Amino acid sequence: MRHTLKYMALALLLGSGYGVQAQSKRKPNIIFILADDLGYGNVKSFNPNSKIPTPNLDRLAGEGIKFTRFYSGNTVCAPSRCALMTGFNMGHAWVRGNAKAKDGLAALRAQDTTLAQRLKGNGYRTGMFGKWGLGDDDSQGAPHLKGFDAFYGYLDQSHAHDYYTNHLYEIIGGKTVEVPVDTTQYTEDLIVNKAVDFINANKDQPFFLYLPLTVPHAELKVPAALLKKFQHADGSSKFPPETPFEKKGNYDSQAQPHATFAAMVNKLDTDVGTIVALIKKLGLDNDTYIFFTSDNGPHKEGGADPVYFNSGGAFRGVKRDLYEGGIRVPLIVRAPGKIAAAQVNPSPWAFWDILPTLGELTGTATPKNIDGLSFSPLLNGKKAVKEHDYFYWQFNENGLKEALTKGDWKLIRFKDKGTAEKLELYNLKSDISEKHDIAAKNPDTVKALYALMKKAKTPAENPRFDWSEIEQ
Structure with missing residues (x-):
């Protein structure tokens, strides 16, 4: 009887353990x-x-x-x-x-x-x-x-x-x-x-x-x-x-x-x-x-x-x-x-x-x-x-806008058909409110981020969002 109770207790313990394991796998x-x-x-x-x-x-x-x-x-x-x-x-x-x-x-x-x-x-x-x-x-x-x-x-x-x-x-x-x-x-x-x-x-x-x-x-x-x-x-x-x-x-x-x-x-x-x-x-x-x-x-x-x-x-x-x-x-x-x-x-x-x-x-x-x-x-x-390594966005209402962040740097590009593009550069660590465009002071950083921006995208498959005409 003592052995029977022992085995029953062991079975209950194991059963409980298996139950917890099964529950944890839900x-x-x-x-x-x-x-x-x-x-x-x-x-x-x-x-x-x-x-x-x-x-x-x-x-x-x-x-x-x-x-x-x-x-x-x-x-x-x-x-x-x-x-x-x-x-x-x-x-x-x-x-x-x-x-x-x-x-x-x-x-x-x-x-x-x-x-x-x-x-x-x-x-x-x-x-x-x-x-x-x-x-x-x-x-x-x-x-x-x-x-x-x-x-x-x-x-x-x-x-x-x-x-x-x-x-x-x-x-x-x-x-x-x-x-x-x-x-x-x-x-x-x-x-x-x-x-x-x-x-x-x-x-x-x-x-x-x-x-x-x-x-x-x-x-x-x-x-x-x-x-x-x-x-x-x-x-x-x-x-x-x-x-x-x-x-x-x-x-x-x-x-x-x-x-x-x-x-x-x-x-x-x-x-x-x-x-x-x-x-x-x-x-x-x-x-x-x-x-x-x-x-x-x-x-x-x-x-x-x-x-x-x-x-x-x-x-x-x-x-x-x-x-x-x-x-x-x-x-x-x-x-x-x-x-x-x-x-x-x-x-x-x-x-x-x-x-x-x-x-x-x-x-x-x-x-x-x-x-x-x-x-x-x-x-x-x-x-x-x-x-x-970086994050990329593009959006088109009233011209094409693109943005890329890499670490604390952020480059924003503005382009409309028949107009010259505009590039803005911000350092989000020192200027979280993006008040100070420092593109002119950091041409090498702008160049590097601009090149990465081109690599970050492929032409849109959806003709509704093909904005290649804006690039002209």
Whole structure:
């Protein structure tokens, strides 16, 4: 009897050990939250002088690691998201600028394999809720063809300007289809509710949740109840002086753009808190990586006032600029149990590094021909990691703009058809605000970076983004 009990105890011990081992081998869940046009300086933990409270984001940073030199894929929506999904920078990406979904060239092609497709192929349930921007419902870039099991939201960035639309899109029966929406419903709420449903439905298996939220992108609009938090009892704004915005283009009039923008950022912060609280409630803390960032720098559309809110922090420029304010964005990664809390990492990384990073974290194969490098060791408590030699961007609205950083040096090139090119050089270590162009004083550095800039790109395969005519 004594031997029997001994063997039973040993079996229980071994069984327990094997159970722990099996549990530890569970593939981690990935939640990637992407804000729309949120500036680096709009998150209080990145800019203590921010006028808008972001307690949930600040708590997330306090529990994880804050990257202070993280770059978006580009300075506007679609190409930035292309870099995120495919791992290519703007020297090699298919989508290198914004375009109308209906023209067919804004969509990813059949051969453009996304992060979601790779994770789905590795056994992940994949869901996206929010703004896609890389393919209409009848294109090769439709969400159901790009690796998503579930989707609800906007396909086109122009449509996403409307927070009280009469329709959105959803994957139903394996296809992306248009679905009606009650125009009294704030779409941000509908989108977050779908994300919550997805987490609950997939809590017992590895999942990838991509949450590209639409706030605080223009137009500036929130439900009255949210706006009241940023108004005095008499209805006046807590962020004076207010200059009413008059309807223009896609954007409706807004009497209190400052208060409304603050409410939108607060809404974003609240929604992040909802997702984090759910993960904790479900006991998924130790199985889930949570990423938070923004698709590009702050906008100045629909009455938005990035100067008033110091939305770019110490950086020069906004959305559509290749100065730091247009492309440097906050990145927070929470990996409980993996790294010490409240870390700050100053090394440079970019959107095209997300695909290989998640590949290593999940054991998913990563193609060798992409531009991205993995920084996953940093998320597992290690310090040594291979870093980039340089970073490259290009963008074309009102002429071609290119930027390249190498270490602390940054070269920006401006060129339009029939005009001479202009080169600006900055040292980001001594001049983080890019106030002093020192190109004339450093001709050898300009020459070296200019040569590297030429090597960093290939001609665009997509005719919509063939800007060779500008070079003439």
